[in-house]
Amino acid sequence: MSSSSNNSYADAKTVALDDIPVIDLADLVAGKPGAIETVAQQIVDASQRIGFFYVKNHGIAQSVIDGASAAMRDYFALPTDTKAQTPVNTSQRGWMATGMAKLEGSKTHDLKEIFFWGPESWHPRLDARKGVDSLVAQNQWPDAAFPRLRQDLLPYYDEIQRVGRKLLSAIAVGLKLDSQFFEGKYTSPMARGQLVYYPVSTAKDESEERFGSAPHTDFGVLTLLLQDMNGGLQVRNRAGEWVAATPIPGTLVCNIGDLLNRWSNETLSSNLHRVINRSGNERHSIAIFFDPDPDAVVDPAELGFPEGVDKYPPITASDYIHGKNRKNFSQYK
Template sequence: MSRDYAKAKPVSVGDIPVIDFAPLMLQGNVTEVSKPLMSAALNTGFFYIKNHGIDPQVIQQALDASRHFFHLSQEEKALVAVNTNQRGWLGPKMATLEGAKTHDLKEIFFTGPEFWSDEMWAKRTQIPLITHNLWPASLPELKRDLLAYYDATCLLGRQVLKAIAVGLGENSDFFEHRYTSPLGRSQLVYYPRSSQQDEADERFGAAPHTDFGVITLLYQDNNGGLQVLNKQQEWVEATPIENTFVCNIGDLLHRWTNGYLSSNLHRVINRSNNERYSMPIFFDPDADTIVDPRDFKKFVNDVSNYAPIKVADYIHSKNSKAFAQYNQSQDK
């Protein structure tokens, strides 16, 4: 394999800082967390979270359940094949991210909220992505363990949004009324090891991309492979740090702040000798929320760079370009 293919330098604090959330989680001190968080959000848009308050056992059980799912037979996984509401198992060769030369190596199991508010559920025929989850009958622990992880991570996401709101000069509850029954998309992701042929074909576990939503909270295993593009246009290894989450700013928050916060490119290439697993939660607002830069008047100054857009419409449009099931004639 070429030494220069997908080369990245070691992580540095200047690129991806580690932010201690203990002052916020234990003492309610938003300001102490929001200052370093905003510095990161304006730089690469990435940071690590330590002292996040999530029980390590909850994380480990979800990770174990993820491994068990991806080790099921193709036939068993196909019983919960992905649909155009973005729920279920996305098999090999079905993800091709915008600008990529070829498909990604990854497999994904998609879920979302297990429960919706009555008001949101009533809108399911008008708004995409409001739907039920698909769960494999042969692996009942997957639902139990993933939902425990999902709920805990979404609670962490609410704390991150408090810090972002304060950092943007708003009240800490700025996002709360936009997260009454949030979309909160979840993925379990499996990455096989990259081969010499994959590299020759310029195929990644996940090709360079930005995330579609507001914020992403990611737990990654210890195998490494996540790389982030910094402001100097250098790829940086987002090395796993024990008992931390990686958090990053997505496209919708970049739009919402009129381009103020950074939604940066990142990619995954698994060069370890192991299968790689990660568990991102894309913590997005209520599906019908309108993302409008004019909500943050200090960043608009009478010139809005982005038109208002509904959260679910934007994400659905991105999904339909990236995932193969949208090109199939019939939803499952």
């Protein structure tokens, strides 16, 4: 590290259980009586405090996780020219090179490299919106060069949505709603996916206070993250301290996004987080932003707030996500 580098700009303390709790989903997945209420309280407690929690015993087979993870690593190891054959577009589909993401308020661009995808098919009512709403789009898969990516990633994608629906049912109960409240908004969810590659942070990166992913909140409703064991994710707690979200085998990291913070009239917290890869190894993660149907209306009044207490007007999920994308990704500039 050069003497001019500021290697303290991304320091974080080791996580404590009180900062980011681990929630056991075994009984919820099994459908045991009372499980949804127990998980609901744990999620709401975590989401009101810090917006983040781990989940274990989520029911996704390790073979499915391993297949998706291996395909991701091998994809990012492909030559740049090969990955560039499916460049990212304003539908957030395809490969995005390092330097194209500069998050709101950050000093410089992020180091991360991303492959974006979404649903393979849409509800018939949404097919008519293709070409009108760019988030209702076809995926761009590198099938000619690397067919394994689609083949090995989609089973994980399907499974993670199953977990997402379980968690949303618990969140609904925690908000004193019917457990099926969100189902009506998730008939054909956006479920935006990202494979993310983080190179090792260099002395030059740290001298410029560059992150793998600069401090930000997620845009949507619920994020489900599979991180490798290299670490690097940091979350800001209630005291304003950055804590390391240390990888825990067999878990997913989940967090509340801005859209659910808005939907819940700020009852649930969308907290800042960031990534810096100081592990000495390449870091990989799979993030699924489990967001509603593009045309779903997000209205805090639906959650039962008295007239005048709801802080935000209704907005469609697509309009909200579009607004965030335009501020953070260079392909929109």
